[in-house]
Amino acid sequence: MQAVTVSPKFQIVIPQAIRTQLNIAAGQKFQVLALGQRIELLPIESARQLRGFLPELATDVPCEEDRT
Numbered sequence: 624m625q626a627v628t629v630s631p632k633f634q635i636v637i638p639q640a641i642r643t644q645l646n647i648a649a650g651q652k653f654q655v656l657a658l659g660q661r662i663e664l665l666p667i668e669s670a671r672q673l674r675g676f677l678p679e680l681a682t683d684v685p686c687e688e689d690r691t
Contacts, residue, residue: 627635637647653664 625638625641627638629635641647647666652667654667656663656665
C-alpha cells in the first residue's frame, strides 16, 4: 500500500507502480465514487472497448419476431 498527499488544489498523483499495474494512461477518464470512507476510481470505457468482455455469454438465444 502506498500513501498519497492531497494538494492544495485537491489533486493526487497515482503512484507509478499502480499506473503501470493497471495500464493507466495520461488523459484517461474515471468515474469517482465515494463509498463510506473510501474513494474508488472506475475507468470509463467506450462500448467498443467493452466488446467481447463476456465471452461465455450465449448469443444464440432465440428472439421474438419483433426483437430482431
